[in-house]
Amino acid sequence: MKAHKxxxxxxxxxxxxxxxRIWQLLESATERPxxxxxxxxxxxxxxxxxxxxxxxxxxxxxxxxxKELSYQFANxxxxxxxxxxxxxxxx
Numbered sequence: 001m002k003a004h005k006x007x008x009x010x011x012x013x014x015x016x017x018x019x020x021r022i023w024q025l026l027e028s029a030t031e032r033p034x035x036x037x038x039x040x041x042x043x044x045x046x047x048x049x050x051x052x053x054x055x056x057x058x059x060x061x062x063x064x065x066x067k068e069l070s071y072q073f074a075n076x077x078x079x080x081x082x083x084x085x086x087x088x089x090x091x
Contacts, residue, residue, distance in 0.1 A: 002026040003037055007076075014091040016044035020083070022076060031056050034073055040083045042090075050086045052079065065090070 003023035010019045022038040029035075032054060042050040051063040052071060060073040064086055073079060 013042065013087065014044075016042055016049065018042050018087065020080065022079075031059065034075075036073075036076070038079065040079070042083075042087045049090060050083065052083050062086070 003025050005021070006024050007020055007022040009021075010017060012018075018041070020038075020040045022036060022040075025032060025035050025037060036054070038052065038054055040050075040052040041048050048063065049065060052060075053062075054060050054073070060071045062069050062071045062083075071082070
């Protein structure tokens with residue numbers, strides 16, 4: 001699937017690393033009505049503590065301390081704000 005990268009950041013944060021990648025899809029996809037592919041992750045000591053992603057077959061969801069939870073995507077700004085809020089709650 002062809003896509004254009006619109007965000008690619010990797011930054012130190014608290015005791016770990018924050019990596020945010022978001023792509024705008026160039027072709028429409030039924031399972032991605034927002035037209036985005038994304039992976040936002042907070043890693044501490046090699047472990048993914050918080051991760052937001054959209055996986056085909058699973059849809060929008062997040063992983064927080066090993067638990068997979070549904071996520072209601074609204075827009076990119078809200079996605080980033082929700083991701084940061086989950087990190088802040090854990091640090």
